[in-house]
Amino acid sequence: MSSERTPLIAKVRVAEPRPRYPHAVLRRFCTVALASILIWFFIGVAISMTLLPDGSSHHHHDDKWTWPGHPKRKLSYEQLQRVLLDNPSSRRAEEWSRYYTAGPHLAGKNYSQAVWTKNKWEEFGIKSDIVSYDVYLNYPVDHRLALLEKEKHAHGASTWKVSYEASLTEDVLDEDPSTSLPNRVPTFHGYSASGNVTGPVVYVNYATYQDFEDLIRANVTLKGKIAIARYGGIFRGLKVKRAQELGMLGVILYSDPGDDGKNTEENGEKSYPDGPARHPSSVQRGSVQFLSVSPGDPTTPGYASKPGVPRQPVDTAIPSIPSVPISYLDALPILKALNGHGPKADDFNKYWTRNTGLQYKGVHYNVGPTPDDVVVNLYNEQDYVYTPLWNVIGVINGTIPDEVVVVGNHRDAWIAGGAGDPNSGSAVLNEAIRSFGEAIRQGWKPLRTIVFASWDGEEYGLVGSTEWVEDYMPWLKDATVAYVNTDVSVRGTYLSPNAAPLLDNVIHAVTAAIQSPNQTVPGQTVHDVWDKRIRTMGSGSDFTAFQDFAGIPCLDIGFTARSDEPVYQYHSNYDSFHWMEKFGDPGFVYHRTMAQVISLITAQLADLPIIPFRAADYAHALDRYVKQVEDKLDEALSPSTELTTAPLLNDEAYFELRSSTRKSFASLASSSSDSSVESFKISLKRLHEALRKLTARATELDKHADELKQKLEQHVPWWKWPAKLKLGSKIREVNTKYKYLERSFLFEEGLDGRPVFKHVVFAPGLWTGYAGAVFPGLMESIDAQDWTNAERWVDIIESRLKNAAHRL
Ligand SMILES: *[C@@H]1O[C@H](CO)[C@@H](O)[C@H](O)[C@H]1NC(C)=O
Numbered sequence: 001m002s003s004e005r006t007p008l009i010a011k012v013r014v015a016e017p018r019p020r021y022p023h024a025v026l027r028r029f030c031t032v033a034l035a036s037i038l039i040w041f042f043i044g045v046a047i048s049m050t051l052l053p054d055g056s057s058h059h060h061h062d063d064k065w066t067w068p069g070h071p072k073r074k075l076s077y078e079q080l081q082r083v084l085l086d087n088p089s090s091r092r093a094e095e096w097s098r099y100y101t102a103g104p105h106l107a108g109k110n111y112s113q114a115v116w117t118k119n120k121w122e123e124f125g126i127k128s129d130i131v132s133y134d135v136y137l138n139y140p141v142d143h144r145l146a147l148l149e150k151e152k153h154a155h156g157a158s159t160w161k162v163s164y165e166a167s168l169t170e171d172v173l174d175e176d177p178s179t180s181l182p183n184r185v186p187t188f189h190g191y192s193a194s195g196n197v198t199g200p201v202v203y204v205n206y207a208t209y210q211d212f213e214d215l216i217r218a219n220v221t222l223k224g225k226i227a228i229a230r231y232g233g234i235f236r237g238l239k240v241k242r243a244q245e246l247g248m249l250g251v252i253l254y255s256d257p258g259d260d261g262k263n264t265e266e267n268g269e270k271s272y273p274d275g276p277a278r279h280p281s282s283v284q285r286g287s288v289q290f291l292s293v294s295p296g297d298p299t300t301p302g303y304a305s306k307p308g309v310p311r312q313p314v315d316t317a318i319p320s321i322p323s324v325p326i327s328y329l330d331a332l333p334i335l336k337a338l339n340g341h342g343p344k345a346d347d348f349n350k351y352w353t354r355n356t357g358l359q360y361k362g363v364h365y366n367v368g369p370t371p372d373d374v375v376v377n378l379y380n381e382q383d384y385v386y387t388p389l390w391n392v393i394g395v396i397n398g399t400i401p402d403e404v405v406v407v408g409n410h411r412d413a414w415i416a417g418g419a420g421d422p423n424s425g426s427a428v429l430n431e432a433i434r435s436f437g438e439a440i441r442q443g444w445k446p447l448r449t450i451v452f453a454s455w456d457g458e459e460y461g462l463v464g465s466t467e468w469v470e471d472y473m474p475w476l477k478d479a480t481v482a483y484v485n486t487d488v489s490v491r492g493t494y495l496s497p498n499a500a501p502l503l504d505n506v507i508h509a510v511t512a513a514i515q516s517p518n519q520t521v522p523g524q525t526v527h528d529v530w531d532k533r534i535r536t537m538g539s540g541s542d543f544t545a546f547q548d549f550a551g552i553p554c555l556d557i558g559f560t561a562r563s564d565e566p567v568y569q570y571h572s573n574y575d576s577f578h579w580m581e582k583f584g585d586p587g588f589v590y591h592r593t594m595a596q597v598i599s600l601i602t603a604q605l606a607d608l609p610i611i612p613f614r615a616a617d618y619a620h621a622l623d624r625y626v627k628q629v630e631d632k633l634d635e636a637l638s639p640s641t642e643l644t645t646a647p648l649l650n651d652e653a654y655f656e657l658r659s660s661t662r663k664s665f666a667s668l669a670s671s672s673s674d675s676s677v678e679s680f681k682i683s684l685k686r687l688h689e690a691l692r693k694l695t696a697r698a699t700e701l702d703k704h705a706d707e708l709k710q711k712l713e714q715h716v717p718w719w720k721w722p723a724k725l726k727l728g729s730k731i732r733e734v735n736t737k738y739k740y741l742e743r744s745f746l747f748e749e750g751l752d753g754r755p756v757f758k759h760v761v762f763a764p765g766l767w768t769g770y771a772g773a774v775f776p777g778l779m780e781s782i783d784a785q786d787w788t789n790a791e792r793w794v795d796i797i798e799s800r801l802k803n804a805a806h807r808l
């Protein structure tokens with residue numbers, strides 16, 4: 001409880017779990033004891049005096065009156081914005097990037113980087129602390145991957161001959177010092193199982209749920225075999241999860257250059273460090289945790305990993321079969337060993353021939369399995385330990401005690417470098433914090449408290465952030481307005497936000513206020529060159545526990561790479577400072593821009609008197625999501641659609657379709673006459689009905705907020721303090737409604753089979769992991785053809801929509 005919390009956070013007001021009806025609380029405040037009235041009065045005074053323009057920014061003297069004893073705001077919002085736009089520097093961002101990428105910083109392995117980060121933030125003027133948890137992690141010990149062929153000798157004897165020994169390492173490059181560090185991190189998978197397995201190989205495409213279904217339909221034996229799968233599309237741990245469920249012995253994951261876009265060696269581009277293509281030896285490390293089921297420390301689902309807490313078995317959260325990541329160079333001999341065995345990828349359907357990029361190297365993409373005399377030996381040894389990891393938490397106290405904005409980025413990386421993932425974000429966050437420090441020096445104090453976080457252990461499964469959220473859950477649920485995340489802040493030039501719909505407005509407003517580094521058209525803003533797409537929240541970074549466990553609206557933002565930009569060699573040694581400097585962001589100009597973006601987003605959320613949410617955007621998004629559910633149902637019930645013949649889709653739609661757990665469309669179509677399907681279809685109308693009410697209420701609230709905003713901008717003479725006070729308390733009321741809106745969509749029991757996920761609107765797709773699913777309870781029930789459960793979810797969602805409308 002609060003006494004166990006670290007001192008810094010203990011000083012921030014920690015509230016009891018929020019009662020169900022905030023209105024009742026407000027009413028009590030206003031009506032019960034004199035003491036309460038006084039408290040309310042003084043909060044009202046404090047807020048109204050801080051909120052209302054007092055003229056200090058305009059250097060007029062007629063309206064400089066402030067409430068006696070209350071510090072006058074020294075920086076107006078416009079002045080704050082100026083500081084935050086002027087301060088971030090490319091040169092500094094480059095300096096921070098150089099520091100973070102100088103040595104390995106695997107989760108729980110680099111305390112000095114935590115201390116350095118804390119010291120920097122304090123130097124910038126932000127009080128900071130290190131908050132640690134004892135978590136379950138693995139570190140690599142040994143591994144081997146070899147192709148073995150049986151040699152027959154005279155007299156009928158036979159021996160196994162090693163026909164290929166995989167290097168499992170990445171080449172050292174003279175130009176890139178990160179690649180030759182003596183203590184660089186070996187290639188391995190976070191949370192992978194130790195094991196030594198030998199067997200024939202099967203090529204399983206992207207290892208999506210439907211890839212495995214296609215193999216089963218084609219009678220390809222999976223049990224007792226080793227899978228070789230290409231990376232891409234879905235979270236890697238879910239590839240291993242399905243292979244394990246189907247009785248496979250182990251999994252090899254490789255990076256196919258066909259997924260790299262236009263910059264490939266096949267297209268005549270040189271590979272890194274001479275050009276933009278992937279280095280053939282580059283290996284994507286990464287976690288194989290079952291992320292969509294249970295992120296965070298797998299031994300403490302739902303509670304924080306404090307020393308001495310009970311630990312749960314891990315078998316539902318991490319794999320029991322071994323896996324290794326390899327380069328395409330190491331994959332070639334294995335893929336070629338499959339040539340001529342079993343069906344070919346093009347015998348299946350077009351989902352199997354998408355982006356196959358190694359034909360020119362002699363790979364035919366046969367599925368296999370290889371005959372019994374051609375096998376692979378996969379040996380993986382991991383050391384599992386309980387070890388501390390270190391989040392760095394910095395706080396700027398605001399004027400309003402129970403409104404908080406959290407801003408975070410992770411610090412740990414799979415490699416010594418990590419200039420993109422995550423340290424472009426760390427450099428950006430440091431620049432944002434330095435800029436806020438400068439504002440504080442100029443006398444600024446935010447309205448709302450700002451908490452900055454440098455998370456550890458993100459890469460293994462969002463461990464540092466998840467444990468922290470679990471630790472501070474009641475306080476976070478009570479006080480948090482929003483969580484702002486940046487992970488890979490820069491890997492290209494293409495702005496790519498994910499956000500809860502409440503925050504769409506903030507992204508538009510902020511990007512329109514910031515110059516793009518691309519000045520092809522002089523004066524163009526980040527907003528001008530952005531495609532205006534905001535994706536839904538899935539998983540794959542530290543916002544997950546905030547959004548899906550705590551019901552806090554989140555956004556996650558960075559510049560990603562287009563298919564014609566240099567290939568970002570994710571989780572490999574080539575995500576290094578040298579790559580960033582030469583290919584990713586020469587001059588670190590996009591780093592500077594992202595620091596401005598993060599700073600301004602934070603400032604809008606923490607310092608605008610009225611929280612800049614749009615409730616109507618949420619209501620409209622919910623309406624679109626219900627339509628998506630209806631479309632999915634229609635598509636599923638139409639006998640003419642087949643999973644294998646639907647038109648080729650963009651990446652997201654492709655992997656959403658291929659991650660569906662539907663057995664076949666035919667069986668669904670036959671059940672369409674079923675009365676329970678009809679009843680489910682009709683029940684969806686109730687959601688539209690509830691949404692009509694919510695939309696009306698949401699639109700009203702936004703309108704009311706706009707009116708208050710206009711009133712704020714009007715000049716109010718000091719002697720009209722009762723009017724100021726009234727306005728302050730009205731603003732407080734609107735802000736409270738905005739703050740708790742997202743929380744209305746939590747369901748305490750959680751999603752089917754994954755109780756830690758409590759949000760009924762957003763979750764990572766069960767079999768995609770990264771991509772966000774909307775109304776997961778409904779979508780999964782349709783896939784499972786469980787119409788009773790589907791109706792149960794309609795009830796759950798409907799009651800949440802009604803409750804949300806009621807609270808507005
Ligand atoms: C924030 O305010 C609390 C009092 O409410 C105080 O104890 C704490 O030291 C302050 N923290 C910072 C970082 O200023």
Ligand SMILES: *[C@@H]1O[C@H](CO)[C@@H](O)[C@H](O)[C@H]1NC(C)=O
Binds near residue numbers: 101110
């Ligand atoms: C920790 O990180 C720093 C800065 O990147 C690096 O210089 C140092 O070698 C790392 N320490 C360890 C123990 O890996």
Ligand SMILES: *[C@@H]1O[C@H](CO)[C@@H](O)[C@H](O)[C@H]1NC(C)=O
Binds near residue numbers: 379
């Ligand atoms: C793995 O198992 C094989 C037998 O299947 C054995 O020959 C080999 O020595 C084992 N490797 C290790 C590193 O234990």
Ligand SMILES: *[C@@H]1O[C@H](CO)[C@@H](O)[C@H](O)[C@H]1NC(C)=O
Binds near residue numbers: 218
């Ligand atoms: C798979 O095996 C079943 C039963 O042995 C057979 O009926 C079916 O035709 C086979 N399918 C293919 C694609 O070979």
Ligand SMILES: *[C@@H]1O[C@H](CO)[C@@H](O)[C@H](O)[C@H]1NC(C)=O
Binds near residue numbers: 518519520528529
């Ligand atoms: C730069 O801006 C121009 C004009 O808006 C646009 O056509 C171009 O695609 C942009 N280039 C990049 C790399 O963003």
Ligand SMILES: [Zn+2]
Binds near residue numbers: 410422487488
């Ligand atoms: Zn990351």
